[in-house]
Amino acid sequence: MKALRKYIDKIKPQFQHGGRFGMLHSTFDAFETFLFVPNKTTYAGSHIRDYVDMKRTMIIVVIALVPALLFGIWNVGFQHFRSTLETVTLWDQFFFGLIKVLPIIVVSYVVGLGIEFTFAQVRKHEINEGFLVSGMLIPLIMPPGIPLWMVAVSTAFAVIIGKEVFGGTGMNLLNPALTARAFLFFAYPAHISGDRVWIAEKADAFSGATPLSQAASSIDSGVNELTYSFQDMFLGIIPGSIGETSALAILLGAFILVVTGIGSLRIMLSVVAGGVVMGGLLNLWGANTYMEIPLHYHLVMGGFAFGTVFMATDPVTATQTNRGKLIYGFLIGVFAVLIRVLNPAYPEGMMLAILLMNVFAPLIDHYVVEGNIKRRFRRMKPAKA
Amino acid sequence: MSAENLEREPLFSAKNKKLLLGPINKDNPITIQVLGICSALAVTVKLEPAVVMAISVTVVIAVSNLVISLLRNTIPPRIRIIVQLVVIAALVILVDQFLKAYVYDVSKQLSVFVGLIITNCIIMGRLEAFAMANKPWPSLLDGIGNGIGYGIILIIIAFFRELLGSGTIWGIHVIPKFLYDFGYVNNGMMILPPMALITVGIIIWVQRSRNRELIEKN
Numbered sequence: 001m002k003a004l005r006k007y008i009d010k011i012k013p014q015f016q017h018g019g020r021f022g023m024l025h026s027t028f029d030a031f032e033t034f035l036f037v038p039n040k041t042t043y044a045g046s047h048i049r050d051y052v053d054m055k056r057t058m059i060i061v062v063i064a065l066v067p068a069l070l071f072g073i074w075n076v077g078f079q080h081f082r083s084t085l086e087t088v089t090l091w092d093q094f095f096f097g098l099i100k101v102l103p104i105i106v107v108s109y110v111v112g113l114g115i116e117f118t119f120a121q122v123r124k125h126e127i128n129e130g131f132l133v134s135g136m137l138i139p140l141i142m143p144p145g146i147p148l149w150m151v152a153v154s155t156a157f158a159v160i161i162g163k164e165v166f167g168g169t170g171m172n173l174l175n176p177a178l179t180a181r182a183f184l185f186f187a188y189p190a191h192i193s194g195d196r197v198w199i200a201e202k203a204d205a206f207s208g209a210t211p212l213s214q215a216a217s218s219i220d221s222g223v224n225e226l227t228y229s230f231q232d233m234f235l236g237i238i239p240g241s242i243g244e245t246s247a248l249a250i251l252l253g254a255f256i257l258v259v260t261g262i263g264s265l266r267i268m269l270s271v272v273a274g275g276v277v278m279g280g281l282l283n284l285w286g287a288n289t290y291m292e293i294p295l296h297y298h299l300v301m302g303g304f305a306f307g308t309v310f311m312a313t314d315p316v317t318a319t320q321t322n323r324g325k326l327i328y329g330f331l332i333g334v335f336a337v338l339i340r341v342l343n344p345a346y347p348e349g350m351m352l353a354i355l356l357m358n359v360f361a362p363l364i365d366h367y368v369v370e371g372n373i374k375r376r377f378r379r380m381k382p383a384k385a
Numbered sequence: 386m387s388a389e390n391l392e393r394e395p396l397f398s399a400k401n402k403k404l405l406l407g408p409i410n411k412d413n414p415i416t417i418q419v420l421g422i423c424s425a426l427a428v429t430v431k432l433e434p435a436v437v438m439a440i441s442v443t444v445v446i447a448v449s450n451l452v453i454s455l456l457r458n459t460i461p462p463r464i465r466i467i468v469q470l471v472v473i474a475a476l477v478i479l480v481d482q483f484l485k486a487y488v489y490d491v492s493k494q495l496s497v498f499v500g501l502i503i504t505n506c507i508i509m510g511r512l513e514a515f516a517m518a519n520k521p522w523p524s525l526l527d528g529i530g531n532g533i534g535y536g537i538i539l540i541i542i543a544f545f546r547e548l549l550g551s552g553t554i555w556g557i558h559v560i561p562k563f564l565y566d567f568g569y570v571n572n573g574m575m576i577l578p579p580m581a582l583i584t585v586g587i588i589i590w591v592q593r594s595r596n597r598e599l600i601e602k603n
Contacts, residue, residue, distance in 0.1 A: 147568050149568070149569075150570075153572075161583060161586075165586070165590065183574060186573060186574040186577060187572045187573050187574035187575070188570050188572070188573060189573055190570070191570070
């Protein structure tokens with residue numbers, strides 16, 4: 001540790017303004033603050049500087065993603081060998097998954113960080129940490145068989161159009177990872193919907209339908225076609241995007257986020273409440289087979305759990321006020337189930353629901369703050385009179 | 386004869402050149418004034434309709450600018466909008482009939498958007514802002530300039546949307562077949578209207594980072 005610190009201090013002057021690599025200052029700064037907590041002190045106003053700065057915060061989110069990632073890697077292998085009817089060891093399943101998933105992660109990080117670093121150099125500002133998380137979220141919401149160049153294109157789109165044009169991390173309206181997925185969904189629909197893409201190198205004879213697509217097709221047939229049990233879906237041994245299948249692994253991540261105080265429990269619970277209420281209403285309505293699916297199934301099918309824990313709670317794009325968080329989360333849950341059930345053309349309602357509410361988050365905050373001001377004014381008046 | 390008519394300025398004086406060329410870059414109707422966006426989204430899926438649309442709008446805007454400028458001293462100010470609309474509508478119907486007669490396929494693709502040239506904000510804007518107060522020749526140049534400025538943006542957007550969305554340019558396949566064999570897929574999002582909006586945004590971005598003085602200060 002000491003030696004590393006010394007080495008960094010030694011090469012530091014070269015990266016200062018006027019130094020030999022002065023133009024690479026922000027790159028150097030990014031690596032230095034990544035390795036060591038910066039020793040900056042503030043001069044004006046009252047600031048409390050904490051060890052848990054942006055970089056440390058982001059790393060905790062990445063750690064919280066690890067259970068979902070590991071399970072996802074294993075599940076990719078498990079689903080593949082289940083479709084080819086081969087019996088292999090646990091290690092073989094994991095290894096197969098690793099070969100499929102690792103390239104997607106590498107591509108997502110290389111492309112995204114490459115663009116972030118370039119923008120930081122050109123605009124001469126510090127490199128933002130936001131992509132540490134987005135770069136991990138993007139692979140986890142991709143189908144396992146996705147072509148790598150599509151990952152690269154959608155990551156580039158998300159970082160440039162979703163984030164950098166608004167001014168970088170902290171300024172973006174939409175969650176970058178979901179922007180990448182939405183781009184993929186509309187640009188290359190054949191590769192991110194249907195029954196063929198959710199199992200890597202699927203054997204042709206095997207049906208690769210996800211619970212969501214089974215549920216959607218049961219509207220037409222009139223019988224409940226869902227072949228997976230609640231337990232399977234909760235544990236996550238179902239086809240789906242890499243990291244989204246296991247509600248159990250996601251709950252582990254949620255636990256880490258809530259205990260460390262990084263993810264908002266308020267948002268998570270209100271999303272679940274919204275989903276349950278809407279699921280319940282549709283149960284009561286019961287106009288077709290999809291609506292009759294028990295409401296707790298909605299919480300473990302598709303990306304609902306993953307979106308609730310890792311996407312809806314994104315501190316940049318969510319609402320900031322406490323009451324706003326309740327409204328925002330509740331409406332995400334409602335819309336996610338509503339879009340799923342009433343519009344089978346968009347099986348993954350969670351993605352669209354979160355993006356929609358991302359756009360409305362500033363508006364919700366605005367009215368909550370305005371309402372608060374009004375209420376306090378009213379409280380003040382009787383005292384005067 | 387007034388004094389200004391005695392010393393005639395040359396047809397392409399510096400001022401007139403600016404009228405013609407200004408709208409192409411620094412005073413562009415789409416990227417700077419942000420007018421006429423709706424048709425830029427609607428007709429730019431393919432290059433061919435975009436070019437036809439660009440030419441039609443240029444013709445309508447140039448001729449209506451000229452006509453209104455000729456009439457400008459006789460139009461009562463109270464009903465000037467109605468008079469302008471009559472002129473534009475007459476020209477648009479002419480253009481529509483012409484397209485139907487000679488390029489029927491494109492006319493079908495453009496469908497309602499030829500008729501909607503009447504409501505194109507660029508045309509009304511130029512008539513109100515320029516032709517009502519200027520002589521015929523500068524008005525004609527201004528109309529042509531704005532039409533070309535609008536057309537250029539349309540053609541740029543359509544070029545990228547057709548190339549990336551359908552892999553063709555003017556209906557001819559340009560993306561080599563072996564790329565498709567490698568797994569290249571046309572981008573379905575380029576065909577959807579939102580991507581036209583994003584493309585306009587990117588053009589505005591590129592233009593402003595090339596001309597720093599265009600960036601608004603707040």
